[in-house]
Amino acid sequence: MQPPAPPKINAVEVEAAKPTEADRMAIARLSAETNRSLPQVSYTVKVQIKTKPPVTSMAWALYVDDVLIPKYWEYEDGIYFTVLDPQFFADHKGKPLRFSQNGIDFFNTGMKLPAPTAPAAARSTKGKAARSTKAKAARPSKGKAR
Amino acid sequence: MTILNNPALNGATQFDTVIYGSPPLAYPAPLIQFAIYNAPDPAYITPRINVSAFANLGGGAAWPFLNTNVPLNGHVCVPRGRGPFPLAMFAHGNHNPTENSTPGYLYLCQLLASHGIIAATIDVNFLNGFNFGENDGRAIVHLEHLKQFRTWNNTATHPLHGKVDLNRILIVGHSRGGEGVGHASFFNRLASVGGVPLDGSGPNFLGPYRFGLTAAAAIAPTDRQFTPVTGPTVVPDHYYIIHGSKDSDVSDFQGYHTYERAHVVDLANPTVSDGKFKAMLWVHKANHNQFNSIWASETPVGVAMPRASQEEIAKVHLGALAQALLLDRPEYLEVLRDHGAAVAWDPAGTEFVSQYQDPERVFVQHNQESLGAPVVSLPVQGTVAADGVVATRALTALVTGITSTITLRLAWNALGTRLLLRVDPATLPAERYKTLALRVGQSTEANNPANRDQDFTLEVSSGSHTAAIPASCLHRLLYPDPPPFGAAKIMMQTLRLPIERLVECGVDPSDLRSIAFVFDRRATGTLYVGDLQCSN
Numbered sequence: 226m227q228p229p230a231p232p233k234i235n236a237v238e239v240e241a242a243k244p245t246e247a248d249r250m251a252i253a254r255l256s257a258e259t260n261r262s263l264p265q266v267s268y269t270v271k272v273q274i275k276t277k278p279p280v281t282s283m284a285w286a287l288y289v290d291d292v293l294i295p296k297y298w299e300y301e302d303g304i305y306f307t308v309l310d311p312q313f314f315a316d317h318k319g320k321p322l323r324f325s326q327n328g329i330d331f332f333n334t335g336m337k338l339p340a341p342t343a344p345a346a347a348r349s350t351k352g353k354a355a356r357s358t359k360a361k362a363a364r365p366s367k368g369k370a371r
Numbered sequence: 372m373t374i375l376n377n378p379a380l381n382g383a384t385q386f387d388t389v390i391y392g393s394p395p396l397a398y399p400a401p402l403i404q405f406a407i408y409n410a411p412d413p414a415y416i417t418p419r420i421n422v423s424a425f426a427n428l429g430g431g432a433a434w435p436f437l438n439t440n441v442p443l444n445g446h447v448c449v450p451r452g453r454g455p456f457p458l459a460m461f462a463h464g465n466h467n468p469t470e471n472s473t474p475g476y477l478y479l480c481q482l483l484a485s486h487g488i489i490a491a492t493i494d495v496n497f498l499n500g501f502n503f504g505e506n507d508g509r510a511i512v513h514l515e516h517l518k519q520f521r522t523w524n525n526t527a528t529h530p531l532h533g534k535v536d537l538n539r540i541l542i543v544g545h546s547r548g549g550e551g552v553g554h555a556s557f558f559n560r561l562a563s564v565g566g567v568p569l570d571g572s573g574p575n576f577l578g579p580y581r582f583g584l585t586a587a588a589a590i591a592p593t594d595r596q597f598t599p600v601t602g603p604t605v606v607p608d609h610y611y612i613i614h615g616s617k618d619s620d621v622s623d624f625q626g627y628h629t630y631e632r633a634h635v636v637d638l639a640n641p642t643v644s645d646g647k648f649k650a651m652l653w654v655h656k657a658n659h660n661q662f663n664s665i666w667a668s669e670t671p672v673g674v675a676m677p678r679a680s681q682e683e684i685a686k687v688h689l690g691a692l693a694q695a696l697l698l699d700r701p702e703y704l705e706v707l708r709d710h711g712a713a714v715a716w717d718p719a720g721t722e723f724v725s726q727y728q729d730p731e732r733v734f735v736q737h738n739q740e741s742l743g744a745p746v747v748s749l750p751v752q753g754t755v756a757a758d759g760v761v762a763t764r765a766l767t768a769l770v771t772g773i774t775s776t777i778t779l780r781l782a783w784n785a786l787g788t789r790l791l792l793r794v795d796p797a798t799l800p801a802e803r804y805k806t807l808a809l810r811v812g813q814s815t816e817a818n819n820p821a822n823r824d825q826d827f828t829l830e831v832s833s834g835s836h837t838a839a840i841p842a843s844c845l846h847r848l849l850y851p852d853p854p855p856f857g858a859a860k861i862m863m864q865t866l867r868l869p870i871e872r873l874v875e876c877g878v879d880p881s882d883l884r885s886i887a888f889v890f891d892r893r894a895t896g897t898l899y900v901g902d903l904q905c906s907n
Contacts, residue, residue, distance in 0.1 A: 226619055227856060228622070228856040246423070246574075247424055247439075251424075277501050279467075280467050280468065282621050284465075284503045295504045295598070296503060297503045299431060299502050300430055327771050328772070
């Protein structure tokens with residue numbers, strides 16, 4: 226038997242969206258924790274996967290550079306995660322996206338984290354990913370985008 | 372000694388199987404397998420819960436609800452009679468979300484119910500998919516199901532009124548659900564997680580929990596897909612883990628890290644125990660999926676043992692766990708202490724490696740002090756001397772992944788070499804314990820002959836009397852079973868030498884002077900030693 230191969234990524238994009246109720250609560254908590262007033266925007270980072278692997282319990286953890294994305298979710302064309310602190314992009318824009326199953330062996334996807342669209346573009350997202358973000362999504366980067 | 376009955380055999384208790392659920396649930400055609408939860412037993416209609424603070428719904432399926440109102444669906448086998456009955460609750464792991472994974476543990480629920488245990492298997496399929504980090508959500512769902520049973524137990528008009536023994540609860544999870552039960556055991560004691568209250572308050576109205584959890588059992592679990600802000604979860608309850616060597620999903624036995632983090636020695640107070648045991652069963656030729664009767668095997672034909680054998684092993688060992696902990700039959704703990712106690716019940720020829728750490732123990736050598744030369748661990752006092760054997764302590768990854776547990780590596784290339792621990796008998800009250808226990812395992816390193824059991828002699832001395840016991844008289848030290856892919860695991864076997872046996876050899880346990888590993892049975896080898904302790 227062969228070990229599973231990491232997913233291949235077609236594209237990565239960032240969309241600013243209107244935060245869900247769970248997002249708003251998380252933004253409030255994060256604002257309090259960091260003593261900063263975070264904007265009422267939720268950024269959805271959509272990672273388009275060439276061929277989604279079968280659903281198993283083992284997972285491909287997604288990293289932006291060395292930062293583990295603690296939660297990601299599935300949509301029709303791939304996976305997405307949510308960023309609530311724009312500082313995350315300031316810190317990690319242009320950094321490589323990597324997969325790992327054990328935190329030791331990393332696979333570079335060849336893709337980098339893009340910059341988000343302007344917060345002014347925040348909108349009620351429509352489409353597949355938006356349907357999946359009816360509630361809270363991932364909050365990467367402890368203490369930053371949480 | 373009490374004669375034990377095979378815990379995999381059905382008991383005499385009659386039971387009824389009931390479906391509970393949260394209608395209306397208009398599952399679309401691709402989710403037709405879930406329609407059963409839209410027509411639950413009328414007495415078992417459940418509310419919805421809001422898990423949006425923890426998880427999104429899994430992709431790949433059009434669930435007829437949001438993560439703000441997910442259903443509490445499940446199957447429960449309820450013994451007939453007045454009760455109160457203990458409660459066991461199973462949760463599945465990640466799998467194709469359109470296939471209902473929930474009934475896959477009914478074979479275990481039915482067994483337990485026939486012995487007088489309320490046994491449920493819960494629906495967490497809506498969190499399944501190509502996602503990551505949602506295992507806190509699985510834990511919350513598990514705990515909310517327990518809460519529902521507490522509500523029923525406290526509702527005068529409900530069929531389960533007064534029938535659930537809320538102080539005897541076993542939570543069992545498979546795969547990501549196995550990681551989930553570790554988090555559930557941890558969350559159960561908390562008032563909030565990550566800023567989300569678990570005290571029953573709004574807006575999520577989750578908790579309160581604080582159940583009398585007896586134990587958490589994990590079948591082939593993942594580890595650290597979710598990590599609390601306080602660090603990797605340390606299971607606070609009795610912990611049991613079972614995993615197969617041919618697991619081709621969670622192929623790296625990452626749950627071993629969960630096991631190693633549980634109930635570790637407190638270096639500041641090494642004689643203090645948290646009062647909980649942990650036990651592990653490593654099953655050669657078992658794979659991942661066959662523990663769930665619904666899931667198709669993930670390994671090609673011939674790689675793993677037959678499904679019926681794997682299910683039988685689950686019934687024997689989880690059955691023994693339930694008998695011991697939920698039904699007050701502590702004699703079944705013997706199966707956890709030594710898998711050999713189940714040899715007559717397990718499928719013939721099955722090879723196992725097992726570990727057990729009793730809550731009552733004093734370490735002679737736990738190896739966690741530092742990466743320096745091996746020492747006798749305080750408060751036991753003594754010295755360690757290596758004669759012809761290379762003894763080094765290292766953070767060896769016995770299974771793939773980052774380990775925080777130090778093991779002692781012993782390598783020798785000639786017969787008669789030895790590692791000698793001299794101890795001050797005044798600091799080692801061995802007479803208060805029943806066994807001398809140590810964890811030892813071999814690797815695939817070149818000086819271990821392939822496919823051959825490793826062996827050595829354990830010499831224990833008090834004054835002029837010495838007992839020399841071959842390790843192989845206590846248990847086989849198996850050569851690692853080749854994994855489906857990746858590196859072979861180094862699985863340490865707990866060897867339990869009864870103090871009584873030492874006494875029979877003339878050794879005075881109140882005057883133990885030395886313990887030696889004598890490498891006189893194989894000319895070469897490399898062994899890894901986790902710890903050496905006097906225990907019960």
